[in-house]
Amino acid sequence: xxxxxxxxxxxxxxxxxxxxxxxxxxxxxxxxxxxxxxxxxxxxxxxxxxxxxxxxxxxxxxxxxxxxxxxxxxxxxxxxxxxxxxxxxxxxxxxxxxxxxxxxxxxxxxxxxxxxxxxxxxxxxxxxxxxxxxxxxxxxxxxxxxxxxxxxxxxxxxxxxxxxxxxxxxxxxxxxxxxxxxxxxxxxxxxxxxxxxxxxxxxxxxxxxxxxxxxxxxxxxxxxxxxxxxxxxxxxxxxxxxxxxxxxxxxxxxxxxxxxxxxxxxxxxxxxxxxxxxxxxxxxxxxxxxxxxxxxxxxxxxxxxxxxxxxxxxxxxxxxxxxxxxxxxxxx
Amino acid sequence: xxxxxxxxxxxxxxxxxxxxxxxxxxxxxxxxxxxxxxxxxxxxxxxxxxxxxxxxxxxxxxxxxxxxxxxxxxxxxxxxxxxxxxxxxxxxxxxxxxxxxxxxxxxxxxxxxxxxxxxxxxxxxxxxxxxxxxxxxxxxxxxxxxxxxxxxxxxxxxxxxxxxxxxxxxxxxxxxxxxxxxxxxxxxxxxxxxxxxxxxxxxxxxxxxxxxxxxxxxxxxxxxxxxxxxxxxxxxxxxxxxxxxxxxxxxxxxxxxxxxxxxxxxxxxxxxxxxxxxxxxxxxxxxxxxxxxxxxxxxxxxxxxxxxxxxxxxxxxxxxxxxxxxxxxxxx
DNA sequence: GTGAAAGCGCTAACAT
DNA sequence: ATGTTAGCGCTTTCAC
Numbered sequence: 001x002x003x004x005x006x007x008x009x010x011x012x013x014x015x016x017x018x019x020x021x022x023x024x025x026x027x028x029x030x031x032x033x034x035x036x037x038x039x040x041x042x043x044x045x046x047x048x049x050x051x052x053x054x055x056x057x058x059x060x061x062x063x064x065x066x067x068x069x070x071x072x073x074x075x076x077x078x079x080x081x082x083x084x085x086x087x088x089x090x091x092x093x094x095x096x097x098x099x100x101x102x103x104x105x106x107x108x109x110x111x112x113x114x115x116x117x118x119x120x121x122x123x124x125x126x127x128x129x130x131x132x133x134x135x136x137x138x139x140x141x142x143x144x145x146x147x148x149x150x151x152x153x154x155x156x157x158x159x160x161x162x163x164x165x166x167x168x169x170x171x172x173x174x175x176x177x178x179x180x181x182x183x184x185x186x187x188x189x190x191x192x193x194x195x196x197x198x199x200x201x202x203x204x205x206x207x208x209x210x211x212x213x214x215x216x217x218x219x220x221x222x223x224x225x226x227x228x229x230x231x232x233x234x235x236x237x238x239x240x241x242x243x244x245x246x247x248x249x250x251x252x253x254x255x256x257x258x259x260x261x262x263x264x265x266x267x268x269x270x271x272x273x274x275x276x277x278x279x280x281x282x283x284x285x286x287x288x289x290x291x292x293x294x295x296x297x298x299x300x301x302x303x304x305x306x307x308x309x310x311x312x313x314x315x316x317x318x319x320x321x322x323x324x325x326x327x328x329x330x331x332x
Numbered sequence: 333x334x335x336x337x338x339x340x341x342x343x344x345x346x347x348x349x350x351x352x353x354x355x356x357x358x359x360x361x362x363x364x365x366x367x368x369x370x371x372x373x374x375x376x377x378x379x380x381x382x383x384x385x386x387x388x389x390x391x392x393x394x395x396x397x398x399x400x401x402x403x404x405x406x407x408x409x410x411x412x413x414x415x416x417x418x419x420x421x422x423x424x425x426x427x428x429x430x431x432x433x434x435x436x437x438x439x440x441x442x443x444x445x446x447x448x449x450x451x452x453x454x455x456x457x458x459x460x461x462x463x464x465x466x467x468x469x470x471x472x473x474x475x476x477x478x479x480x481x482x483x484x485x486x487x488x489x490x491x492x493x494x495x496x497x498x499x500x501x502x503x504x505x506x507x508x509x510x511x512x513x514x515x516x517x518x519x520x521x522x523x524x525x526x527x528x529x530x531x532x533x534x535x536x537x538x539x540x541x542x543x544x545x546x547x548x549x550x551x552x553x554x555x556x557x558x559x560x561x562x563x564x565x566x567x568x569x570x571x572x573x574x575x576x577x578x579x580x581x582x583x584x585x586x587x588x589x590x591x592x593x594x595x596x597x598x599x600x601x602x603x604x605x606x607x608x609x610x611x612x613x614x615x616x617x618x619x620x621x622x623x624x625x626x627x628x629x630x631x632x633x634x635x636x637x638x639x640x641x642x643x644x645x646x647x648x649x650x651x652x653x654x655x656x657x658x659x660x661x662x663x664x
Numbered sequence: 665g666t667g668a669a670a671g672c673g674c675t676a677a678c679a680t
Numbered sequence: 681a682t683g684t685t686a687g688c689g690c691t692t693t694c695a696c
Contacts (some may be wrong), residue, residue, distance in 0.1 A: 003447070003673095005672095005673055005674085006673070006674065006675095007673085015682075015683090016682070016683050016684085017673090017674080017675095017683095018674090018675070018676095018682080018683065018684085019681085019682055019683075021674070021675065022675095022681090022682080025675095029681080030681070030682090031681065031682095034681085034682090048444075048447070049673090049674085050388070050448075050672085050673050050674070051384075052383075052384045052385075052387040052388040052393075052448060052672085052673080052674090053384075053388050053672070053673035053674040053675085053688090054673080054674055054675075055384040055674090055688095056382070056384040056385050056388050056672090056673080056674070056675090056688050056689065056690085057673075057674040057675040057676075057687080057688055058674080058675055058676075058688085059688070060675095061384075071409065071412070071413070071416075072409060072413060077403060077404060077409065080403070081403065081404060084403075084430075098416075112380075115335070115380070116382075116384060222610065223610070223611050223614040224610075224613075224614055227614065252611070252614075253614055256614050256615055256616050259616040260616050278554065278555070278556075279555050279584070279611075281556075282555040282556055282559065282584075282585055282588050283588055284588050284591040284592050337688095337689055337690085338689070338690065339689085347666075347667090348666070348667050348668080349667095349689085349690080350666080350667065350668085350690090350691075350692095351665085351666055351667070353690070353691065354665090354666085354691095357691095361665080362665075362666090363665065363666095366665085366666090381689090381690085382688085382689050382690070384688085384689080384690090385672090385688070385689035385690040385691085386689080386690055386691075387672095387690090388672050388673065388674085388688090388689080388690070388691090389671080389672055389689075389690040389691040389692075390672085390690080390691055390692080391672075391691095
């Protein structure tokens, strides 16, 4: 037997197809009795809506478009996990776009994803092109920017303050007794730049910022890159006795490089990571890291975009981070 | 101005819409001249096909359905990366389903993904339910099973032999001089069971297999779990002097636990991981691992499913693995 | 090799 | 609150 359609359900329930459509899409706009009749007919026939027909007729899809810079980065797999959780069981599915940290590529992909119009857009960062902001603002769908915060979002935003988080982490290193603190960063996207700014601010508040205390690259973050950047840093800044890394894989690589060179952590050298990706609590010594609300960002962004959040809640959500202090910064 | 449709392209090219449709979908069934005219019109108008309309009319989508157990597992992000690469620039997109290592869940998701009929299916492992195999065999689309190998695939298959890989790795530990070798495994899916079987075979070939030399769990794999399982193993098998781990995160956790206990690796204890996930080459000491062709599996599976492989090539592709020998198994 | 007609299943817009 | 009408843009089937 063929798949049942809205017409079949309507016949079963004794109403017209369009009425069934409405009962299904906006149950609140329909009488209680009808809703029950329709539900029963749907179950009896095992009706499943045809997305393509719906999309074609309305020129609007049930997709939530999610734009992230990279899928291989654990940071974003965590965020995607949160979104996936929040969307699970809803009528929405997610369509992932991978921008490779390129605003123009992002714009191009987004254009292709905006037809048919999705039900919502979740997009990483603030660094969209002016064109992209225009397109999104005029798309007539909820847009949630994630990861960062700003007083001036396209529509809504959920993230945390990268500069504050880095500033707090740097201050923690100062408080732990380190005096020549360096910064190691890979994949220096705008959020990483903000972490660097937070680092600089904290250093200046405690003394003088030295140019040679910073070693960064635009290449991807990895344990290997952590070792490479530590070598660079210690050669240009030999008196360095601690580092803030802009991601945990770098921090892990720094620790390994210290072990290779016989540098004692935390006695001779302090290490603080970022994002608390799971491995930093397991190393020996364990690594202090900034625990960031990655999964929660995804979960909340999805809830906001599908309108499941409280009406009263603000379109700007600044989530909190936390310094998870571990052995790598605890001098005796 | 509104988006151009097939009718618009047809008008521009001086032919009917259906002819344009054919010229686009089966260029080989159409005259050279027409093909050129149509191409020019498409470019001039910036025509982009409407997927929903196509899917609705044909009840066939341009999606390649990909079923994987988990997204947070790095093993599958690598495989997905390979698929994504191979599909990039083609007219196909991927639709990902997460089964959470549950065959019944897999069957349920697959049923929902099979309407409209996708252009192909890539599915992890051999452990589908009988129902699932039936559905797939009757779907009339290319199906590629991945990760494992079998002489009896539903349609096509690309993977490698997990038992042979584990057997080879175990033999490497024996050859390295270890005499009381244990096995540590998490997330004991069927492929992990095969690795365990390969381990047992190699041990028996060299002596006696002890029940207490095996410590496994069905919980997810992580560095933390590696430490937990090492504790279990050494308490039940104190003379143990080396382990084969069924995944690299476990191996890393084992190394850290050894460091915590002051056990010298590789002198007192040998460690071999599996999948070579990138971190094992960075630790101190670096960890020997079985390098598996994860990305290549994804790339090839996608090529096979969209028919881009040589016609002549076999529907059964057994890729090779490689033992990457590092410090953790090199006794002086 | 190309075209005409019909319809995929749904929803927008307008009735009632 | 519910129904009628008219497509959405494409592909299928059948003609020529």
